[in-house]
Amino acid sequence: MSLELRDVRYRYAGTRQPALDGVTLTLEPGRVLGIVGANGAGKSTLCLVAAGLAPATIGGRLDGEVLIDGIATASARPHELAQRCGILFQNPAAQLSGTSPTVWEEVAFGPRNLGLALDEVIARVEAALGALALAGIADREPDHLSGGQAQLVALAGVLAMQPAYLVLDEPTSQLDPHGTELVASALADLSRANGAGILVAEHKTDLLQRLSHDVAALVDGSVVAHAGADQLLTDRRLDGWDVEPPSSVRIARAARDAGAAVPELTP
Amino acid sequence: MSWFSRQFTTRVIALIPVAIAINIVLGYTVQTVLKLPIYLDSIGTILVGVLAGPIAGAVTGAATNLIWQYAPGIGGGTIGPFAITAAVIGFLAGIWGYLGVFRSRPATGTRLWLAALVGVAIIVLLASRIYGNPAYTDPDIGGYPDWVFTAALVITVVAALAVAGFTLLRRDAAGAWVAVAGAVTGIAAAIVSAPIAAYVFGGVTGSGTDVLVAALRVGGADVFQASLGQGLFSDPIDKTITTFIVFIVLGALSRRVVARFPLGERLVTPDESDR
Amino acid sequence: MIAVVEALIAFVLRGWTGLAVVLAVVIATAVVARIGRAMLPFVLATIPLIASILLINTFLYPGATDTIVRVGPIAPTWTGLEFAVQAALRVVAFALSVAVLGLTTRPDDLVSDLERRGLGRRAGFVISATLRTVPRVIQRAREITDAQRARGLDTEGGIVRRARGIVPLAGPLIFGALNDVEEQTMALEARGFSAPVRRTVLRTFPDSPGQSALRWVLLGVLVLVVVLSVTGRLGFLP
Numbered sequence: 001m002s003l004e005l006r007d008v009r010y011r012y013a014g015t016r017q018p019a020l021d022g023v024t025l026t027l028e029p030g031r032v033l034g035i036v037g038a039n040g041a042g043k044s045t046l047c048l049v050a051a052g053l054a055p056a057t058i059g060g061r062l063d064g065e066v067l068i069d070g071i072a073t074a075s076a077r078p079h080e081l082a083q084r085c086g087i088l089f090q091n092p093a094a095q096l097s098g099t100s101p102t103v104w105e106e107v108a109f110g111p112r113n114l115g116l117a118l119d120e121v122i123a124r125v126e127a128a129l130g131a132l133a134l135a136g137i138a139d140r141e142p143d144h145l146s147g148g149q150a151q152l153v154a155l156a157g158v159l160a161m162q163p164a165y166l167v168l169d170e171p172t173s174q175l176d177p178h179g180t181e182l183v184a185s186a187l188a189d190l191s192r193a194n195g196a197g198i199l200v201a202e203h204k205t206d207l208l209q210r211l212s213h214d215v216a217a218l219v220d221g222s223v224v225a226h227a228g229a230d231q232l233l234t235d236r237r238l239d240g241w242d243v244e245p246p247s248s249v250r251i252a253r254a255a256r257d258a259g260a261a262v263p264e265l266t267p
Numbered sequence: 268m269s270w271f272s273r274q275f276t277t278r279v280i281a282l283i284p285v286a287i288a289i290n291i292v293l294g295y296t297v298q299t300v301l302k303l304p305i306y307l308d309s310i311g312t313i314l315v316g317v318l319a320g321p322i323a324g325a326v327t328g329a330a331t332n333l334i335w336q337y338a339p340g341i342g343g344g345t346i347g348p349f350a351i352t353a354a355v356i357g358f359l360a361g362i363w364g365y366l367g368v369f370r371s372r373p374a375t376g377t378r379l380w381l382a383a384l385v386g387v388a389i390i391v392l393l394a395s396r397i398y399g400n401p402a403y404t405d406p407d408i409g410g411y412p413d414w415v416f417t418a419a420l421v422i423t424v425v426a427a428l429a430v431a432g433f434t435l436l437r438r439d440a441a442g443a444w445v446a447v448a449g450a451v452t453g454i455a456a457a458i459v460s461a462p463i464a465a466y467v468f469g470g471v472t473g474s475g476t477d478v479l480v481a482a483l484r485v486g487g488a489d490v491f492q493a494s495l496g497q498g499l500f501s502d503p504i505d506k507t508i509t510t511f512i513v514f515i516v517l518g519a520l521s522r523r524v525v526a527r528f529p530l531g532e533r534l535v536t537p538d539e540s541d542r
Numbered sequence: 543m544i545a546v547v548e549a550l551i552a553f554v555l556r557g558w559t560g561l562a563v564v565l566a567v568v569i570a571t572a573v574v575a576r577i578g579r580a581m582l583p584f585v586l587a588t589i590p591l592i593a594s595i596l597l598i599n600t601f602l603y604p605g606a607t608d609t610i611v612r613v614g615p616i617a618p619t620w621t622g623l624e625f626a627v628q629a630a631l632r633v634v635a636f637a638l639s640v641a642v643l644g645l646t647t648r649p650d651d652l653v654s655d656l657e658r659r660g661l662g663r664r665a666g667f668v669i670s671a672t673l674r675t676v677p678r679v680i681q682r683a684r685e686i687t688d689a690q691r692a693r694g695l696d697t698e699g700g701i702v703r704r705a706r707g708i709v710p711l712a713g714p715l716i717f718g719a720l721n722d723v724e725e726q727t728m729a730l731e732a733r734g735f736s737a738p739v740r741r742t743v744l745r746t747f748p749d750s751p752g753q754s755a756l757r758w759v760l761l762g763v764l765v766l767v768v769v770l771s772v773t774g775r776l777g778f779l780p
Contacts, residue, residue, distance in 0.1 A: 275664055277730050278727040280730075281671075281730060284672040284675045285675060285720060287668075287675070288672060288678070289679065289715065289716055291676055291679075293712060296683060296711065307712075326668075334672055
């Protein structure tokens with residue numbers, strides 16, 4: 001059981017150039033896979049393809065196969081995909097449905113759409129709120145939350161669908177440092193407690209260092225490297241790919257260049 | 268999925284509230300805050316119609332008026348019953364969408380000049396309805412003839428120049444089609460609104476155009492004729508301007524995004540690509 | 543429900559009787575619901591319209607000859623005044639009905655109830671989302687106009703200056719609003735929005751058989767009134 005991309009090529013509707021060119025990746029349950037790459041390298045596209053939104057919701061042309069626990073995304077309906085793989089975007093405000101008076105109801109939005117029994121809906125909402133420690137703000141109005149809180153509510157809404165896999169497309173990029181920390185620690189706890197396979201596309205390699213087991217690098221729509229997090233995040237080629245290494249790596253290198261004796265970080 | 272239902276994809280459902288909000292906010296700003304003699308409350312309606320289809324457009328229009336009527340804060344007034352007009356505008360916009368009116372038609376040379384001329388001709392034709400109507404122009408009949416005549420003249424010239432310039436500068440023959448679509452929509456809107464304004468409100472709607480209605484009635488027109496006269500003055504201008512705005516907005520949206528709407532394919536010319 | 547029916551009746555009936563009845567019902571409802579004072583802003587909002595109606599119709603009603611007084615070329619007429627007052631009261635009745643509706647029902651509850659009765663999640667979403675989006679866009683518009691005013695935009699002044707003011711407002715407003723639509727679509731789909739099942743109902747509202755019967759009666763009355771009015775059978779009422 002895994003989320004697999006096999007030799008995936010993807011082109012957005014109305015365009016000629018492929019956004020993804022020959023990507024093969026596997027996401028296992030319980031593992032966190034980080035994705036790094038420059039702007040425009042295809043990180044967001046990869047997220048959309050992995051979650052099945054491309055092509056099911058946004059059209060476009062998909063070559064190759066994307067299988068979520070054996071089910072091909074090309075032929076599945078959006079609501080079926082939603083229950084297998086959840087996705088979180090950068091902008092918290094765009095993801096809140098805007099129709100719920102309280103955080104609780106907002107998180108219930110997804111399960112309600114699935115027509116689940118009322119007890120099941122309640123159970124899922126409570127579980128999602130609990131997993132992210134949001135029970136305290138369950139009665140607040142979603143419009144009045146801070147960026148970090150809103151993003152967590154959006155995440156809770158996704159978790160309430162109880163997907164086996166989770167895709168996060170730069171979840172902290174529009175948040176202030178406080179919000180970023182809030183979301184980052186919540187994700188760290190989640191990855192340990194929840195058994196989901198998580199795919200995180202991020203600029204902030206510090207975050208990936210904290211969260212991921214493995215990391216893959218994308219350049220112009222292709223995977224150019226795929227290795228354990230410690231290994232890839234200290235790889236010298238990151239600069240060439242327009243990716244900033246984690247601060248610990250940068251500091252160590254700077255210290256070494258200044259002449260201090262610093263042990264190498266790679267095992 | 269029926270043809271009806273295919274127009275209401277999730278994307279369209281997500282667009283409609285935004286379109287309604289644009290309608291209400293711009294309409295309110297232009298009519299109440301800036302007090303200009305145009306409505307400008309149909310941009311969202313026409314946008315939805317062109318991208319999603321006639322029913323979706325009609326729903327957007329009707330919902331705009333109904334929600335505006337009942338909205339706490341800026342609601343009230345006389346907008347509600349004109350939901351019918353708004354629905355017609357949205358419906359027509361869907362027709363234009365199906366016909367691909369808003370598709371870019373790059374052209375050069377004679378074709379381009381021809382298109383510009385057609386656009387200007389439409390404007391002049393509309394204006395001539397005003398010049399030709401003694402209620403507007405004859406000092407003995409009309410109530411406030413001077414400024415009406417001058418205003419109409421000024422607007423005509425400006426509009427003709429705008430349409431011609433637009434068509435020529437962008438080298439896009441679609442300008443002419445857009446002008447036609449806008450004019451037709453405007454006339455239809457005026458015709459549908461007149462009975463509503465006359466019978467439901469006695470010709471007075473609390474907007475800046477009431478003065479014109481009054482003037483026409485002094486000139487001897489009954490309530491219905493006066494409402495129709497005022498409508499034929501304001502609506503074609505307003506709808507043509509609105510249609511052009513929608514055309515510009517559509518042109519500025521990324522092709523990728525437009526292609527995902529139900530009628531998006533008709534807006535994207537085959538040889539376009541980006542990335 | 544009462545509010546909607548009354549609003550429609552107010553406009554359909556010509557003459558005084560319909561108006562009197564409607565106003566009575568509206569005011570009675572308001573008193574029962576204790577929202578009398580809250581309706582004031584709604585009434586005040588109609589004043590410009592009423593003034594307009596009164597002035598134009600009293601003075602300019604064509605074909606009327608029973609003048610009240612003649613001051614030079616200005617000749618208000620009784621017929622005009624009667625028509626004007628009727629029209630004005632009609633507007634007031636309408637506004638008050640709207641006020642009753644707005645003040646007694648919470649939009650979220652109304653939409654929830656409608657959905658429970660089979661409205662469909664897409665329609666429910668459109669209504670709820672619009673009610674939340676409109677204030678947000680208004681806020682955004684205020685921010686834009688404030689920023690523009692700081693750069694010298696005029697909201698007073700001649701027509702041309704005001705017209706020029708639209709462009710810097712309309713542009714950012716429209717594109718800003720459209721920006722999020724794509725992401726909203728994806729987020730909605732990711733939460734099962736297009737699942738072909740009925741949405742789970744969270745709460746139901748108490749509804750007695752009495753209320754249900756009242757609704758049917760009101761509907762019947764409305765239809766009856768409209769039909770009779772259109773076919774001219776109600777001419778005997780003043």
